[in-house]
Amino acid sequence: MTTLIFGHQNPDTDAVTSAMSFAEYQRQLGNTDVEAVALGEMNPETQYALDYFKHATPRVVKTVANETDTVMLVDHNEFQQSVADIKDVTIAAVVDHHRIANFETAAPLFYRAEPIGSSNSVIYEMFQEKGFTISPQLAGLMASGIISDTLLLKSPTTTDVERKILPELAKIAGIDLQEYGLAMLKAGTNLAAKSDLEIVEGDAKSFDMGGQAVRIGQVNVVDLNEVYARQAAIEDTMKSEAEKNGYDTFLLIATDILNSDSTGFLFGKNQDKLEQAFGAKFDADHRLALPGVVSRKKQVVPPLQAAFEA
């Protein structure tokens, strides 16, 4: 049976392309019966990268146990961010760069995580350790994942590893890093092309924080005013999603990728915990200014976790 390799739900560019790069790594290891798939449709940024490097869109799956008994996870480990029937299959391998939580296996497995900027960074190191080759197409896709996760090396999630390897990948791919990177990021920020639901849920992840079901969405923009103009409709959508799925707290972070600032929007409980976490108050328009915040993983989840578990 074919081993399926996939990133998290609501796949972003690093989730999609690290499944592809880890699949290629497996093939060069000799495990040829692997397929990179995705747990949701491509967002516009990812589609831009796939089109640019002329790579087919991966197959989208909603369950896996109906077609395989073995999977490999990239760019996530928490079960609530994975495929719905993850507990019904064997997880043979994980490559990730997130915290570990709500994850367990019955048997030993391959697990490789590093506290660096993207899953593709980890996979690039693995290619180098084995002396495996990376095609120009794959290098472009891996670079796209790193650009996306680090906002072209501007996010605080960026490490020396990305500063070193992203130019190497760009060279193999034959792209101008600044030009391609900005074009790809901007392709993901076209708010006019996104429904309210896509803005709210397009990149959202679920977390268990001190027993509360916390949903955190993030949308990249080049002008926060475009989000403010749709705030009422966005809050209505957060409300209906929270009620439908049982979220206690829904936080949406709109991130200005040019100025590296964010604004937070909230539906649900625990406003006090959010304000405590960020040391700031929601204003009269019910917006929470988050200057300098661009990384959910590094600047949003840890302070929230601490506030919820205090």
Place this chain on the structure above:
Amino acid sequence: MTTLIFGHQNPDTDAVTSAMSFAEYQRQLGNTDVEAVALGEMNPETQYALDYFKHATPRVVKTVANETDTVMLVDHNEFQQSVADIKDVTIAAVVDHHRIANFETAAPLFYRAEPIGSSNSVIYEMFQEKGFTISPQLAGLMASGIISDTLLLKSPTTTDVERKILPELAKIAGIDLQEYGLAMLKAGTNLAAKSDLEIVEGDAKSFDMGGQAVRIGQVNVVDLNEVYARQAAIEDTMKSEAEKNGYDTFLLIATDILNSDSTGFLFGKNQDKLEQAFGAKFDADHRLALPGVVSRKKQVVPPLQAAFEA
């Protein structure tokens, strides 16, 4: 503050020596403020290895938050097998070769696990990837960990990795693998020198299986009759340990390392689940014959887990 590096409670040779080898790996990475410690006293096998290679016995700690805020785990990840106050410190790194369960962090970390024979095997690969050097003394200690976990390459936990690297380490260490390996394993099987409590608890680990607290001990012997002669006292000890610590089920595996067979002893509930897991019945002497079973990780935990969760 010094980062403490340690293996699991009831440390065995791989737990102790992989803390030492990972500490040396960190030093060669440039993290010089690290100390390999242990969560319990050395067993006779480990003491034999330390004496043979003239290495000091590591400091034993019962808690860590009183002296550091950062730790690294080797040869385990499950919190109930780790230091008592593990939740009060930051786990910066894990190197392991077990399943992952009851483990979580608030932040991204370095995690490296592979489904191979010992933690020292994983660390040896990491030394090779970086081109780091291994002293004869450290090579001997790493070889001892691999010999212990694989029963000198005879356990089914052995993989091609150990078959390749153990002779390499023996060469660096300047030892005859068969001669040293058997001497070290036999040093750990001197039942006459062990109290009933050391037999029962010396290598025991706790597991949550389907909501039941399952304790599984293992003792290596060269003659199972020595265990049978002390069965009544051993069962009394299992009973008192189970009652004191709230174990639902206490299973002790006595393993004949020369013939690669084991016998199981039980105190507590779930006899039906044990018999179902191994497809065998306890005999009139309340012994469970486990022919060919030598590995708790590979041949005991997975079938038990399946039986308890069925």
